[in-house]
Amino acid sequence: MVEKVEHFLRGVAQARLSALLLDYDGTLAPFSADRKQAVPYAGVTRVLQSISGAGRTRLVIVTGRDAREVGPLLRLDPPPEIWGAHGLQRLQPDGTCEMPEIPMLVAQALDDARRWLIYQGLEELAEMKPGSIAVHWRSLSETAASESRSRILLGWFRMAERNSLKLLEFDGGVELRMPDLDKGDAVRTILKEVGPNAPVAYLGDDATDEHAFEALACRGLTVLVRPTQRRTSAQVWFKPPEDVLEFLSCWEEATAGLPKSQSAGSSR
Ligand SMILES: [Mg+2]
16 A cells, blocks of 8 residues: 555544545445446445444545435445535434525426436436436447437536536536535535544545545545546545455554554553
């Protein structure tokens, strides 16, 4: 593991509390044509359960999905805090879900966007989420995906402009959403809550994770998780799943027992 990561993990071993922020699809779980079947890579749930149980990590999932979809796939007990819809929605471990109110005009525009997909015969690719609508073309051939993208954007560009919505392209799809919040806002909220001394790491694979990398840039460890490199603001690159599992195992080891700083001081 590179020196930067080892140095960061030494800080985690000494801290009373650290924050581990993780994207889900492409980071903890492989992409699956059926999104409802996208279970984590082997070993991920076990190591996250152990990290969570040790009580020294604030574990947070930050996903583009509806936050309520992740718990049944990840199967942690208790469930972690989950930010959904790229930072719009916050689901607490006790089941409380916070979400900004969706203005009537936005709801109508999203409904128009859905009708455009029906008109184009592309409704099957749609995912309706709180405050947004996404289309996934990962299951299509390259030609069909490119053709679908053109047809969708033909209608959605104008809808985005007219209603001040955000058009967000991600790996394998596009999303039309409320403009207010993104994954960077989720990171900024958590940074405020954990305070200035807690080590914080963020792992993600998608273009939408770049907002999170930028929000954490001078403050924590940022990791791009992808089979191949790409232009990124992240400091480090991990290949899934091996590098991710190795990192999580090292985190597990670093946070088992008392913080190193305390255990050293209390040895006598
Ligand atoms: Mg992802």
